Amino acid sequence: MNTIHARALAACALMLTGVAAAHAESASTATERAAALAVIKAGFADASPEWTARLKQDEAQAVCSQYRNEPPAKVRQKLEKAQLATLVYPASGKLTGDWREGERVAQEGRGLQFSDAPGGPVGGNCYACHQMAPKEIAFGTLGPSLYQYGKLRGNSEALVRYTYSKIYNSQAYAACSNMPRFGHQGILSEQQIRDVVAFLLDPESPVNQ
Ligand code: HEC
The missing domain is CATH 1.20.58 (Methane Monooxygenase Hydroxylase; Chain G, domain 1)
Incomplete structure (x- = not known):
């Protein structure tokens, strides 16, 4: 024994x-x-x-x-x-925009790739890694599903702020995240980030149906 x-x-x-x-x-x-x-x-x-x-x-x-x-x-x-310290918020204080525009940003995969023409459209390519609106059936799974993001989590000021901040600089909340730092690296404009925030949180958005 x-x-x-x-x-x-x-x-x-x-x-x-x-x-x-x-x-x-x-x-x-x-x-x-x-x-x-x-x-x-x-x-x-x-x-x-x-x-x-x-x-x-x-x-x-x-x-x-x-x-x-x-x-x-x-x-x-x-x-x-250090990444948290880089966060910059819109001077207007408005963190959400138009979810319809945000849907286009989420779907747009072009921009900043080697083969993309400079000055062309730049999108967030969110579907490459996330499930979002259910009608879009081609999505990647590297990131968690964001389907019903707003419906499940509500619409509190803290959540709106977190969502804007996360998209602005993902590494402020998860060091070495695979998610691009859309605002910090100048990939998306302030308006585009606000629109994507609305796409995730607006009760009218297809994400929350
Ligand atoms: C290359 C892959 C990739 C892309 C592109 C991407 N993400 Fe992410 N995302 C991730 C990963 C991985 C996580 C989980 C790890 C983390 O928290 O950073 C995540 C986490 C998130 C979270 C936090 C979820 C939570 O439960 O708190 C949100 C919100 C988010 N992503 C939104 C977006 C939006 C909006 C876009 C497009 C503008 C986008 N992501 C593009 C990979 C990606």
């Missing part, structure tokens, strides 16, 4: 060591990151200077790459705090 116990304990210890080792390996080295960046840059060799400027990571992106999107709690909290 004792031997079996001892073996079981040893096996557990080995498993734990394995976990610890795997964890230690999960942070990438500077050399690995430099090699990855070189490959990415080579892929955009004939891109315009405006495009290649986007290959330079900001501090949040660099930290996320370093920890393969899973930073330790302390680093995560620091990153979220």
Whole structure:
């Protein structure tokens, strides 16, 4: 019995060591990151200077790459705090707009991609990652379903503010989120974000039917 116990304990210890080792390996080295960046840059060799400027990571992106999107709690909290400090709200104080326009923003997948003409439409491509209005049956599942977002959560001032802020800078609430920082990185305009907020919260919006 004792031997079996001892073996079981040893096996557990080995498993734990394995976990610890795997964890230690999960942070990438500077050399690995430099090699990855070189490959990415080579892929955009004939891109315009405006495009290649986007290959330079900001501090949040660099930290996320370093920890393969899973930073330790302390680093995560620091990153979220710094991203929270970037939030900018409309001077008018109005955080919602027109849900019909917001639906177009959510559906529009073009803008800022390598093959997109500069000056063309720029959208949020929300359906690439989220379920929203039920009539749209092609959606990605990387993000949670937002179907009935307003119907389920209500329409409080705090929720409107959170929704605007989350879309403005997703990493203020979830460091290393896969969701683009639409306002912070200038992908969507203030008006577009307000319209998308309305699309998620307005009781008339197809999202909430
Ligand atoms: C590339 C994928 C991706 C795209 C594009 C994307 N999101 Fe997200 N979104 C996520 C992921 C992943 C989460 C969950 C993790 C997190 O909270 O950041 C999320 C979370 C959210 C949340 C928070 C949900 C909650 O329960 O609090 C909202 C609101 C949201 N997204 C709205 C949008 C809107 C609006 C758009 C389009 C303008 C959009 N997202 C585009 C990936 C994406």
